[in-house]
Amino acid sequence: MLAVEDSPTGRFLDRLGELLPRPRAIVVASAHFIHARPTLTATPLPDTIHDFGGFPEALYQIRYPANGAPTLAHDIATRLTAAGFEAREDDHHGLDHGVWVPLRRMYPASDIPVVALSVNPSRSAEWHYQLGRALAPLRREGVLVVGSGGFSHNLRALDWQHATAPAFPWVAAFTDPLRAALLAGDVDTALDWLALPYARENHPTTEHLYPLYVALGAGGENARGRLLHRDVEMGGLALDAFAFDTA
Numbered sequence: 001m002l003a004v005e006d007s008p009t010g011r012f013l014d015r016l017g018e019l020l021p022r023p024r025a026i027v028v029a030s031a032h033f034i035h036a037r038p039t040l041t042a043t044p045l046p047d048t049i050h051d052f053g054g055f056p057e058a059l060y061q062i063r064y065p066a067n068g069a070p071t072l073a074h075d076i077a078t079r080l081t082a083a084g085f086e087a088r089e090d091d092h093h094g095l096d097h098g099v100w101v102p103l104r105r106m107y108p109a110s111d112i113p114v115v116a117l118s119v120n121p122s123r124s125a126e127w128h129y130q131l132g133r134a135l136a137p138l139r140r141e142g143v144l145v146v147g148s149g150g151f152s153h154n155l156r157a158l159d160w161q162h163a164t165a166p167a168f169p170w171v172a173a174f175t176d177p178l179r180a181a182l183l184a185g186d187v188d189t190a191l192d193w194l195a196l197p198y199a200r201e202n203h204p205t206t207e208h209l210y211p212l213y214v215a216l217g218a219g220g221e222n223a224r225g226r227l228l229h230r231d232v233e234m235g236g237l238a239l240d241a242f243a244f245d246t247a
Helices: 008-019 070-082 097-106 125-141 169-184 187-191 210-218
Strands: 025-034 039-041 088-090 114-119 143-148 224-229 241-245
Touching: 008 097, 008 224, 008 241, 025 039, 025 070, 025 097, 025 125, 025 210, 039 070, 070 088, 070 114, 070 125, 097 114, 097 143, 114 210, 125 143, 125 187, 125 210, 143 210, 169 187, 169 224, 187 210, 210 241
Parallel strands: 025 114, 025 143, 039 088
Antiparallel strands: 039 114, 224 241
16 A cells, blocks of 8 residues: 555655666565576566555556666676576566655656566575675665665554554564664674564564565665654554665
């Protein structure tokens, strides 16, 4: 619903694209694009994928007709292979809602080429961080690397009737130290997320957490987080947004 609802996070995303230097292309590590091997979309004209059910019809009518970037996808796959990953390209896959929901609000004109990058929930935070490290040179080449997931993501525990419900204590107990580690540039603590309080309550599955580590790695060596936005919806859906860089 972030794609269409008026919310603090939606309004933040509406402004974000104007605050960032305009990229020549965007790479999005998406919680909803899962493969055993790092996979990059190399589709010239990717479809808009509506990979969800039970939502209002208006969501299924949305299209985000951004071009793909097959040449960039191939270049990234080559870099990932050189870094020791078994990367592959997919020239048929479209853009899932982990990609088009934030980009629709950040760049509504859909005029910037987009490549999606998969995550692998069976791997570790360290694995995804190293995946991001291989992408770090892209920032100097005008490519924006985005990690699209959730800072806390336990859908079964949400208060679906109250969008503005305050954060549950177990959410703050996890997100507060993780946020502090990211802001301090304490990569070791951030990677050791399972040692944080209520880790599994906040992330019973890992696919929504791991895009964070791709973005952290893409910030470069000794990257430090800058908090751009902080919000919680329905008591348990933490929606923090960070920028990672070494400056």
